[in-house]
Amino acid sequence: MSSSIMGPPCSILFLLLLLVARAAARPLYPLPSKVDNGERQPLQTSRPYNIAHRGSNGEIPEETAFAYLRAIEEGADFIETDILSSKDGVLICFHDVTLDNTTDIAHRKEFADRKRTYEVQGVNTTGFFTVDFTLKELKSLRVKQRYPFRDQQYNGKFKIITFEEFIAIALDAPRVVGIYPEIKNPVFINEHVKWPKGKRFEDKFVGTLKKYGYKGSYMSKDWLKQPVFIQSFAPTSLIYASNLTDSPKIFLIDDVTIPTQDTNQSYWEITSDKYFDFIKQYVVGIGPWKDTVVPAVHNYLQEPTDLVAHAHAHNLQVHPYTFRNENQCLHFDFHQDPYQEYEYWIQKIGVDGIFTDFTGSLHIYQEMTTPPHPKDGGNDDHVMSLLHKIALLVSPYEKV
């Protein structure tokens, strides 16, 4: 058989291979960081988790690649994100159902006619909804900093990223960095976006995780290689997802006045002993709004509730949200000092993880007060860690 006969089929085969490779959406060669997988610094598990809430969004517009890269640089244990969907069913990292507060949509004349009013969790909301834009259209927008008192210099520079891009950032980090994605507004998304073969938002969500090798129960070998927590305010979504994956899940709890979007249950019901007994079969922890754990009056803390004790009694972790450095977000007990707030929640209340907008600050606090256990054989680290431990022992006995 001469090559001239084999020619065209070979080219076609080659082209097909290319298509397959592109569709797989991962580079054909392993990235530098993937080669030495075994050498990467593992996830620390000796102190409460530093969860970079929407990335390092105290400094950089939330949920952008840059915000996540910065969070990793600053020492995050996990990078957190909210997963919604575009009109064409692509999962994206974005917090609000509407684009108004965190993008330049208002300046986009080509989309001026897309403004809508929908009911979202019982509230009529007007704006430009992510579910009305294709991925391509969403990618043409630029993200801005949500809060005017934060750094505005990156406005208009970065795009919305996809769930897959978020995962790639975590997997390509020089050390093991976990992900903490949220099944966000599933009731609303499933109402507005339909996937082929009757698949739901939760199916696509878990499917993406599995595609990238996220598996294993909490603290299993698989999990420690690629740590993940799946979070949601919707208990039925979490229960549904537990049939699809054994990755650990966290049940988010909103303010005392907000009922769950899918089961319409009150705060009091979902924090009851009976409910914890039930939900603990599906989740490893809860994520409450911190002002419900320790309520505040006139910006001063009141007596803590027993929510944490309750949760811990059911072997449920507690990861409260959200910690922010700005003085208007700090109760007066903390004297405008974010480190004092960390100290209170970690030492006094005893939480297991902290969602913070300021990854760097929490990391510095933790490094100064509880450096991680030294690796075996790391002599210098070991000595410094020991000296530090000694210093910590001595200092309480000095008067001031």
Added chain:
Amino acid sequence: MEAAALSRGSSFIFLVRFLCLIRIPFVLLRVRDITGDRQCAGFIILILVLYIGAAGAGRPLSPLPSKADDDVKKPLQTSRPYNFAHRGANGEFPEETAPAYMKAIKEGADFIEADIQATKDGILVCTHDVNLDDTTDVAEHMEFADRRTMYEVQGVNITGWFVVDFTLEELQSLRAKQRYAFRDQQYNGKFPIITFEEYISIALDADRVVGIYPEIKNPVFVNKHVKWSDGKKLEDRFVEMLQKYGYRGSYMSKEWLKQPCFIQSFAPTSLIYISNLTDLPKIFLIDDVTILTEDTNQTYAEITSDSFLNHIKDYVMGIGPWKDTVVPPKDNYLESATDLVARAHALGLQVHPYTFRNENSFLHFDFHQDPYVEYDYWINKIGIDGLFTDFTGSLHRYQEWTSSVSKM
């Protein structure tokens, strides 16, 4: 001086006890019987003189518990930059009140800082502004409504109720309030303005050595409005008060370490004047680049020039600049640092910049709304010798934590 007062005090107590025991009228009767009226009168006068003497010394007659073990008080730390509690812990309490200072001491301050001005009747008090409007409830006191006036202060016309128009008694009828609306308001209306003496006793009565850092504040203005009968000025009264309480000695001398003190002022002539009166260390404060010195009308450029620093270093041992002139910001981001610190250090002058505050509105974006990152920058990158902070506790915590680990 202290020992004398104490011995006078104890003598008096002994006398009182003795008299009570033998009952004065009975004694006088008996003495008069024996010695006649003149000697009795002399006895009474002696008692009165002793009493007045003890009272006039201005110290409590019995030693305070903390004074008993003077030598065992934990000494001032001198191994790392000083933590100056700027107007006390005024991030939490209304500035320059007794609780603000006591909290600062509790939180670990090395020095408590105050601004000293004078009342209408010449008493030295701790208060920052020339007027009372922003930090007291004077506006609610109907009895003082007619005292509202306008004066020129450092070339600017200011309207309000002025400290120099109130006697001490009147001032102490007012109540302090928190200056910033975004800080804790719960102590408004609770605490009075305190005197320089009361401030000093807070420092001396601490259970460890705590330094003081008083400022000769607005001396040009105060000396214009307040006249002492003996022709003395604010600067004289200021130093007298320090000497009365035993503050003396040059920087790091034995006496100084027992009772540490920095005297600060924006007015170079005041500092030069008092260097003839005391060898306590002095710090020359430097305002923003647009502000002239109140006494010599010199510009920022002039007073930070090599030649001026060379001249002033004979009188002061350091400078206290506004931090945004040391490292100027633009669009809330730091630009390159100036060479002010390097030049000051080259001349042997310490640098104590002001003022460090936790609130994000005061933090340049380089610090990511994190006051500890700001401390780290100034202490480790710029290399200053002391920090004026509104949040004593935060700085103390930062210094304690980082002194026990190597640099991160």
